Amino acid sequence: MKLKVIVPVMLISLTAGIFAFTKIAAKDDPPGRYEAIISLVGQILKEGHYQxxxxxxxxxxxxxxxxxxxxxxxxxxxxxxxxxxxxxxxxxxxxxxxxxxxxxxxxxxxxxxxxxxxxxxxxxxxxxxxxxxxxxxxxxxxxxxxxxxxxxxxxxxxxxxxxxxxxxxxxxxxxxxxxxxxxxxxxxxxxxxxxxxxxxxxxxxxxxxxxxxxxxxxxxxxxxxxxxxxDPHTDYMPPIEKRSFQESMAGKFFGIGAQLREDEGRIKIVSIVTGSPAWKDGKLKADDVILKVGEGSKEPVDISGYAVDEAVTVIRGTKGSEVKLTVKSVDGTIKTVSLLRDEIKLDDTFAKSAIINGPHKIGYIYLPEFYADFNDRQGAFSYEDVAAEVKKLKDEKVEGIILDLRFNGGGSLPDVIKMAGLFVPEGTMVQVRSRGGEIQQQKDRDKSVQYDGPLAIMVNEFSASASEIMAAAMQDYKRAVIIGSPSTFGKGTVQRLLELDNFVRGDLGGSLGAIKLTVQKFYRADGGSTQLKGVASDVVLPSPYYEVGEKRDKDALKWDVIPKANYEVWQDPVDVEPLKNKSAARLANNEAFKMINENIATLKKLDEQKTYPLDLTGYKADMKKNANASKRYDAVNDKVSPLNITSLKVDMAKMGSDTVKVARNKDWIKARYKDPYLSEAVNVMNDLIMQTNYPKLKNNYTDAKVPAQK
Structure with a gap:
């Protein structure tokens, strides 16, 4: 029997993020679970997909x-x-x-x-x-x-x-x-x-x-x-993957708080998250090997040979549910530890800031994704967190802010719209076109501006979706200078998560999972799509990556344009040309970026190699070429002058004596200490601060009393 699904496209709502549908009960000769999923997917693709x-x-x-x-x-x-x-x-x-x-x-x-x-x-x-x-x-x-x-x-x-x-x-x-x-x-x-x-x-x-x-x-x-x-971003998610997707968006999950790694086919505990169920219980230790995982009174599952993601899947679950771990300790003893799952927050997902001192005091905000916990109003939202980081940096009296969106794959559309509104008054931040051709202008309606000082946004080829919306909006409004790879990823499409269980009546042997469906397309305020082409950086830095982005996928939707929205550029528009020229002059004599360019050329040649030697002499000759390229790349950081980058005192105070958090924060700072891209972004920001302050300096000079000429 063919399952019938009705998806009126006109009722697809951007803000609600749901489909109107009619549930169809299974009649005679109902399909199996797989047949039901395939039938539903087929009809949803035909009746609901953007193109x-x-x-x-x-x-x-x-x-x-x-x-x-x-x-x-x-x-x-x-x-x-x-x-x-x-x-x-x-x-x-x-x-x-x-x-x-x-x-x-x-x-x-x-x-x-x-x-x-x-x-x-x-x-x-x-x-x-x-x-x-x-x-x-x-x-x-x-x-x-x-x-x-x-x-x-x-x-x-x-x-x-x-x-x-x-x-x-x-x-x-x-x-x-x-x-x-x-x-x-x-x-x-x-x-x-x-x-x-x-x-x-x-x-x-x-x-x-x-x-x-x-x-x-x-x-x-x-x-x-x-x-x-x-299209590349329309995905089917079985129930477990759907849960993982929602957890990553929310920045939290329900588990025991043990960080794991795979070691010779065994799952080992690396560390325990402070405040988690495992930390409170105190029985699990680093280097313990997890042998079996049980759910309440159910028969435990032997997880030997599991990959980490497979082990994580069986250990996580619903809040308050019991999980039993059979564990082999370092001393060889085997024990069973019973824990109740609770909320674990993924701190590495959240916005984080630092201070970079030099000729000018610069604030740095790192945002790994545009997260949002749609199921919990008290949960984490990237807009609120970035607003809080901006406030802390303003309290520190920074002269400019760098927002780092490198490797940020996107996330919540409402959050990026409100986040852009932190830096400009009300206006269209992105335009969205639906399947029927209707265009909606997504606006920030808050007239206030939280931060009006010099602003730079760092991107690379892996900055996608919401990251591209943020960069494009700031570029269209001439509010910020965009620094990074020649262009961003080029994902300019909107997806909605549809629970397949909502489309059928009756039990078909468990949850059917969900489909993440492309339903709309993003366009900049200036009318150009972010799809395929991405956002071009104002100040282009040599990229260590190549053949990355939406353009690599032949099934990607095409680039096009729609009418420009009505918007007003920033009151003091950023003049990117002098910033671009000064950066180019620096890069011409920058040893680190020279080495990066040389390494890219070498890597391209290595990538073109189709066959490899199977004798030791030939293999070692091949490896010597690779090792030389690797050594050159590893030496890049040696050519970078270290940044004077430190965590905010208020953040260090919050960490207190939590040695795990302090150590992770130290690693986070260290990773940026000799980052050639951040180093050049700081140089550009110093130029922007001077450019912004120049009219004030000029006025001060003009207003000063000048001795009369004789």
């Missing part, structure tokens, strides 16, 4: 290629005959979205399971025999340069070369270690040790593939191959 592609055979072929690539990206499992066997189903995806049986998904799942079991035997067979690291041969690592293996023999040869390369990496390390330690181990012993290390890694890898990869994981991969073919 839906026709769901037809051409769309199906795109999904077909993308899913097989997602399923076997390195082309190490499927054979060419498997792809040929699946080929008749390449035009079936659109039928599945319209209610047909999931033939492509089911058949591909059968084949990949079979091939995984075959390769699980194959890798142990290959690693049972010694490798000859004197034989000159090469391996292709880039899957785009490879075809699917023609038969079993070709697949085995591809795995042999791949495993040999991994073993060669370990062998080279062991040879270097022998030279340092002079331990006298033979080449044969080192080769055997290298193979054993690689086998241990692949044992864990195949354990995950065979025993921990569930049908739901592959199905999620399949649905996302469909949704991201519509």
């Amino acid at each position: 839906p592609k026709p769901i037809d055979d051409a769309f199906s072929k795109e999904v077909f290629v993308k899913y097989l690539k997602n399923l076997d990206g390195e082309k190490k499992f499927f054979l060419k005959s498997d792809i040929a066997a699946l080929k008749p189903l390449e035009t079936h995806v659109d039928d599945e979205l319209n209610g047909a049986s999931l033939d492509f998904f089911n058949r591909s799942t059968e084949i990949i399971k079979k091939r995984t079991n075959e390769v699980a035997t194959l890798y142990t067979e290959i690693l049972a025999k010694p490798f000859d690291f004197t034989k000159e041969e090469r391996v292709v690592i880039d899957p785009e340069s490879m075809d699917w293996p023609a038969d079993d023999a070709a697949r085995k040869e591809a795995w042999r070369k791949s495993l040999k390369y991994r073993a060669l990496e370990k062998y080279s390390e062991l040879v270097d270690q022998r030279e340092k330690e002079k331990n006298g181990k033979t080449d044969a012993a080192l080769e055997a040790e290298a193979r054993a290390k690689v086998k241990k890694i692949y044992d864990r890898y195949f354990d995950r593939l065979k025993n921990r990869t569930k049908e739901d994981d592959r199905f999620s991969l399949y649905v996302n191959s469909i949704t991201t073919t519509m």
Whole structure:
């Protein structure tokens, strides 16, 4: 039966963020859970997506290629005959979205399971025999340069070369270690040790593939191959991923407060968050190994071999619920610790500020994302936190503020609109166009300005979405100078999270998850879209990254323009030309940025390499080139004069004697101490402060009494 979903697009609300819909109860012969999800996703894409592609055979072929690539990206499992066997189903995806049986998904799942079991035997067979690291041969690592293996023999040869390369990496390390330690181990012993290390890694890898990869994981991969073919930011989220997304937006989750890491297939506790349930209980310690995780009275789950994110998933849960950890302590004792989950705040997510002293006193605000806790009015909101940091910096009488949005992937639209309003009076901060062509001007309506001094915004290629709105608004209003990469990421689309459970009646075997759907597009106040092109920096700094951004994805929506909004530029508009010229003059003689440019060129050449040597001599020659490039890049910071950057006294007082927070804050300051990009941003800010103050200095000179000329 085809589930019917009604999504009146005119009722999509930007502020409410919900869809109006009609629930349809399952009738005779109700679909299974997967069929229900696929049917819902198909109809939501057609009726709710901002700019839906026709769901037809051409769309199906795109999904077909993308899913097989997602399923076997390195082309190490499927054979060419498997792809040929699946080929008749390449035009079936659109039928599945319209209610047909999931033939492509089911058949591909059968084949990949079979091939995984075959390769699980194959890798142990290959690693049972010694490798000859004197034989000159090469391996292709880039899957785009490879075809699917023609038969079993070709697949085995591809795995042999791949495993040999991994073993060669370990062998080279062991040879270097022998030279340092002079331990006298033979080449044969080192080769055997290298193979054993690689086998241990692949044992864990195949354990995950065979025993921990569930049908739901592959199905999620399949649905996302469909949704991201519509556009890169329309995602399907199974229930656990949906929870993680909401936690990251809110900057908090419900857990026990233990920071974890993976160590040789075991989950170890790194540290305990102060004030958390684990901290209050006192039984868990750093370096304890978590063996099992139980939920209340349920049978505990053995988490050996789990990745950190998998372990985190089972440890977190709802507030007040019981979690039981079976733990092996450093002294070898095994104990069970019972804890009640509680709210844990992710401090690293929140806005943070510092003072940079020099010719001028400069305030620095770091904002990793535009977070907002929509489920708790007392929760964390980035706008409120940045406003608080601005106030603290004003109290410190800073002469300028740098807002660092590097690596900020975006977040809450209401927060960025209000945040922009901290620096300019009321006005349009961004325009939003919906599927039907309606344009809404999103305005800050607060006429007051919290900070009217010199302002700079740092960005890079990873600054996206809300970060681009903030930078674009400040640029359009001529309120700030934008400093950083040639352009930002280029994500100019709006997504809404839709709970699929709200679209059906009855139980279909658990939660159906959610879809994060692209429903609108962002435009600047000047009418240009932030989509694809991003925001161009006023002062451009050499970037250590390349081929980053929305433009890399062929499924990305295109750039376009709409009419300009009515807005008034800042009363004292920033003149970026002299700032740009002065920075360019400095960069021409800046050793750090010269090295960064040289390193980018080297990395591009290395990236173009498609094959790699499988003999020790050739491998070491390759590694020497890489090491030289790495050393040059590591030496960049040595060319940077250290900044006089310190935490605010009020913040240090809040940390008190919490040694974990103090240590993390010290690391945070240290990471900025010799940051070449922040260093140049400070130089630009010093220029901007002088530029802003020049009219005052000039007036003071004009008004002064000048001795009469004789």
